[in-house]
Each structure stands twice: as C-alpha cells, then as structure tokens.
Amino acid sequence: EGIGESSVRALAKLEQVLPNRLRRRVGALGAFTVPMLHGQDASVVDPGLLTELAAACRDAERLRFAYRTHGGESSRRTVEPHRLVCTERRWYLVAWDLEREDWRTFRADRITPTPPHGPRFVPRPPPAEDLAAYVSQGVAVSAYAARAVILLRAPVAEAAQRISPSAGVLEAVDADTCRLTTGAPDLTVLVIHVLMMGIDFEVIEPPELTDLMRDARERLTRALDGP
Template sequence: MLETSARLLRLLSLLQAHREWSGPDLADRLNVSPRTVRRDVDRLRELGYPVNASPGTGGGYQLGAGAELPPLLLDDEEAVAVAVGLRTAAGQGIEGIGETSVRALAKLEQVLPGRLRRRVGALNAFTVPMLRGPQTSSVDPGVLTELANLCRDGERLRFAYRGHDGTDSRRTVEPYRLVCSERRWYLVAFDLDRADWRTFRVDRVTPKPPHGPRFVPRRPPAEDLAAYVSEGVSTRAYATHAVVRLLVPLQEAAERVSPTAGVLEAEGPESCLLRTGAGSLDVMVVHVVLLGFDFEVLEPDGLTEAIRTARDRLSRALARTERPGTPGVNL
C-alpha cells in the first residue's frame, strides 16, 4: 500500500511538471507496466484529479482543469516562492485578497516540513508591507530568505553593499526587519560601524558568511517601519528637503505619490502634507510641479525663491515664443 501511495505521488508530480506524457514514457519513469499506469491514473481520477487521456500513437496523459481544486505538489523552492507571493499579496491593500492570502499562507505553513517551515515563518514574521509602484528590482529569493532568517534568529549579518553611486563597501549590521514595497525590498538594520540605523536595498546586498554572533535586538527606530523606510528613501537620502501642502484630499494624492517619492500626512478633508527630498532646489521644483496638484510651500524658504526663478524663466520663454515673427509653435 505504501509503495502504491508513493507511486501515485510520483505520478502526480510528473503530470504537474510536464504538459503531456505518453503511457510508455510514464511507465518507464515509474518502472512499472503501462497497465499499472492506467490503474494509477484511474486512482488519481477517483481522488479528484482530472487526468485527460487521448488515444492513438500521438496520444497520452495530461493533467487538466476540474470543477474543484485538488491538492498540488510543490518542491522546496516552489513552496518558498508561493509563501513570498502570498505574503506580498497580503499587504497590497486589494479588497478581498489580503485576508485570503493570509488564510492560504497559514494552510501552507501547516503542512510544510520543518526545514521549510522556519524559512517561510521567517519571511512571514520579518516582512513589513509598503505599498505602491511597479516592481523595478530583482531580488534573489535565497538572499531574501537568508536575511529573514537572520532577522528572526538575531544574528549579525556581514555583507557587501553596492551604493546608489556604484561604490562598494563591506558592512556589519544587526538586521531587524525586511520591508516590502511593490517596487523593492529593503532591510532595516543597525549599522555597527556607523552606530546608527540604516536602510539597505536588498537587491544591492551580497551576504558574506559566516554570520553571527547572536545579539539582543535594539529598540527599532520607529513603530511604523514602512513609513520610516518611505521617509528614508524619499527624503533623508537627499540633501534638499521640503514640506508642501497639496491642495487635494490625501486619498487622491496617494494615487500619484508613491512611498519612494515622498511621505504623505493627512491634514484635512481637502488637503494633505507632502514631505519629500531632491538633489537640489531646482530638481525639487520640477518634482513638485509634475505631481499635477495645486500646492503651497511650507519649507524651505529657498524653494519659494526657486519657484519664482522658474516662473520668470518660463514667462520669458512664453513671451519669446508668442512674439510675432518668432519661429516656433505658439502656445
């Protein structure tokens, strides 16, 4: 009986991995007769798996879609990938998806073997969702899992890091949490060499084991780590900071302002505050204007002067363009 059950699982795995198998090929893979293959296919059908069979020399067996979803077989990496996808979906804010994803993740963790349960559990416990923006960076799932395990176990992490300017450095940190946005993954950690909290893009991290020793986690830099990372990558990372009042409701502003472009704060029913950063005041003017909202500058004073300069420059350009006899397209 045990041999038959194991063979059925092997048959199911083969059917899931390949679009269509001939009877002789399956018999050869399972080291059984074609008659045994036919009997095993009938058993799978009794268990609810829709196995289609086409006769003839070009025919074979194919796993089809049924009225109900039967159990699926996943290898180790597939199980971890599904867990990551479910955890990300749980934090996307899509109505009806988050709760369903959590339930599915709980079911997956319940049946995982011990060697995978710890990996999936680490990803679940040490990931914070941050919304918006298309995914633009690729992260090695193995690195992601390794970082999650170190966060969970409280072990020091040593890694090579490539900065935004392309320079490489070696870092030793106490990892605390992974923060997931729709665009990127970030690691929040206490940098021992700089004696301060830092945020690292995971796609720029290359772990350099061995790791350790163990440490007692410090008090985190903020209660809301998603907001902390958002402020770090959109504001603190830049030399020029600004606060402007957007004259639109918070929900409308959030449709255009991603967490990596600025931090939004509710102010009233018809306005909200935006805290953001840029490389210079001139770049800040372009950044704020291109949001497409009416706004009011709160700080710094230099931003108001930069807007005046840009206004005057645009006015002169319009005057020259609209002057009779001037080449170009009238605006």
C-alpha cells in the same frame, strides 16, 4: 530567478503545506517583511538572499556582509537585522549598524552575505513604529541634498494615490490638506517633481524653492504668450 513582493506573498500562502524545514524559512519571509503598497511590484531580488536576511531577522542573529554603494564602493558591515521593507520598487533591510552605532537602511540587491553569521543578540527597540514611513523618509528625503516641505491641498488618501511612497513622506494636516516632505538632487528637480503631481500646493520651505517656482511661472507665461 528573482523574487518580488507579490511572490513573497504567494510563498507565504504555501507555508501551511510545506515540510517543517522549508516552512520555517518561508514563514520568516511573511513575518519579517513590511510592504509599502503602491504602484508596481518590487524589483526582483535573489530569493535565497531574501530568505537568508529574513531568517536572520527572525532568529535575531548578527549578519556580516559586503555592501556596495551607489557609486560602486564596497564596505564590510556587521549589523543586527530587524526587518525587510519592500518599497514600490526595492527591497531594503533595516538594521542596527554595530560599527556606526546607529540604524541604517540597506538596499537588499547591494548586499553580499559573508558568513559565518552570529552570534545571537537581544533585539533593540525599532527606530520607528511605522517602518514603512521610516524607510520612505530615508529613501526619499534624507539621502538628497535638496529637501522641501510642501502643503498639498488634497486629503492624504487622495495624495497617496498620486504620489509614490518612494517620492516622499505624506502626513495629514486636516481633512482637506496634507504635508509632503520630499527630496531631490537639487531644487530644480523638485520644481518639476512638485508641478507634475497634479495637485494644488503651497511651498512651506525652503523659500528658494518658491523663488524657482516664480521663475518657472514667468518662463511659462512668456512661452504661452509668445514674443
């Protein structure tokens, strides 16, 4: 049976009554996971995999694994694991990729460990203080060809109730507005995404998105006014 974010929290509460060996494994899950609280629980992932990844983060031990991409291609990775981050629907491992010499974010359900692991390493400074925002940026923005910055006419706390962390990165501008950085496969998808948020907005960039918004407005006007 798989494990979601709420299950991890429940396991962490059992830590104080478990035998020492199990307590150490469960404790790693609580100490080396970062939640992004929004919406439904995360998709289930093999609990043995999560505890293995969390233990490697705790012990600062290099990990070796096969990683499957969205397209089904597989590659071998050797990384220095830092933290597990739970988004609204996914678990991600934030780690330093030794071959690529850069920080990478890996979907946990696409990881197949290939032990033996090790050796130990000296942890590097993390890629960001706010790892939840860092993963959100990578998942919701960097991976997409089309990107946009939108000014939302709502306080950041209100916008966060409407917009999933996996849909973009929110930053407060002032007490009444915030900025959304988001991405999508193409700008047409972004038009739909932004309009469906139910918040007044202004497109900051790119200008091509504004043009598509105007086209959408004209089509809606013609549809509503009739022939």
